[in-house]
Amino acid sequence: MTNPLILKLEQRDQLSDEEKRALENAIARVRVVEADEDIVREGDRPNESSLLLDGFAARYKIVSNGRRQISALHVAGDFLDLHSFLLKTMDHGVLALTTCRIATVPHATLEKITDEFPHLTRLLWLNTLIDGAIHREWLTAMGRLSATAHMAHLICELYLRLKVVGRAEGDSVQLPITQAELGDTLGLSTVHVNRVLQELRKEGLIRFQGDALTILDWERLKKVGEFTSTYLSLQNEDR
Amino acid sequence: MTNPLILKLEQRDQLSDEEKRALENAIARVRVVEADEDIVREGDRPNESSLLLDGFAARYKIVSNGRRQISALHVAGDFLDLHSFLLKTMDHGVLALTTCRIATVPHATLEKITDEFPHLTRLLWLNTLIDGAIHREWLTAMGRLSATAHMAHLICELYLRLKVVGRAEGDSVQLPITQAELGDTLGLSTVHVNRVLQELRKEGLIRFQGDALTILDWERLKKVGEFTSTYLSLQNEDR
């Protein structure tokens, strides 16, 4: 059971043993949050950041008419609120979509890392930059792609991100996300999410029953979703 | 003429004289890019980052049917591609919307800053985190607000961001952005942008003729756009 954050970072650059140790030691404690509970709330000023070890979580905002927008979906190895280290006040909430195992890293420890480990600091920074790249990609998909293309795009992304942290088995991943949650992610109604998924199934691109998502035709799915993985920075290079 | 980046950072935290000097010295050269020219292209692997000293710029992506999505609008004091320091490959282009004065900061210098100035590094990191927070806000607005609310939200944000770097005169700012560009930002058609702007004018919320944008009723504009400035991290605190 390697720490999934280390898996994720090692996909992008070399980590020294000392850096790995510093990361492992940064974890103050591990806690479990049940599905549908808040991990961090909008307006909070946390003095620690949460690293997702297992499960699925979402960053979200509620707007006035009660509608919800999910601005990020998180999988094992993702920091849920690393940005709260410097932004201080949470401008959105983070919700557990499933039971989540969460490692807690005090901001004081992060500050120490920035003082003593410049290269590791750059990799943590990189981590937040990838989050930003994903946001931009979602903006483009939301603004300029059809609902079907947007969904295909999201599925491609989630499949790859899960694969990187060893959560894929062949062409399949466990994706315990409801259609309502997908709707809040894509900015669509639940009803339309359902129709879009049916279309992708009918086209023979995916199978999606229960939590099990299988990619049946990766090339065509990528094409439908206009997906290119550049923004995920999957290349290993000096940073 | 203070460097607008320093203005921007000083809004968020104290900067020592040494840090200010390090920032000033980081600028290798200043260049001018004319309106409608690319500043950085998608796929580029720049070895320097561009700091916008004056003018307006946009990050954008083109999707298959030729449509364009703008994922960020930038004003004086903004780094246009600070993230290329660690992401290496540009996943989007950056375009000059007006004539732009741009300071160039070599990545080698940024690396040196991360080795020698931990606190300044955190502030540069913060800078990219604010970009990310803006992305999330835009996602929420795009997914769950009406076109009119979304436009009102964008106007509130741009007004505040310009004000921070001393580009506002009272309730007015110069905003040399066409309705087509606004459409690409909001994910709307030009026609609809026009109608939405008319509605905001008719409601007495803004005046917008030529480049001159005036906020006529800040409180009501904020309300229409469901705007709260938390995500811009305008508080000065230790980071």
Next chain:
DNA sequence: CGCAAGATTGAACGACATCAAACTCTGTGG
């Protein structure tokens, strides 16, 4: 003065939303 870029208008259309109901599945208690 004349042109080109941008803004504005109107009419028809379409993608997705909304509403309301039925269906399926899984877990639970009797």
Next chain:
DNA sequence: CCACAGAGTTTGATGTCGTTCAATCTTGCG
């Protein structure tokens, strides 16, 4: 092991917000 409850999925009918297309109008500028 059956009934039932509740969450999630699916379906159909209708409504609407924003798009598209095609002009026309305005404005800044050489």
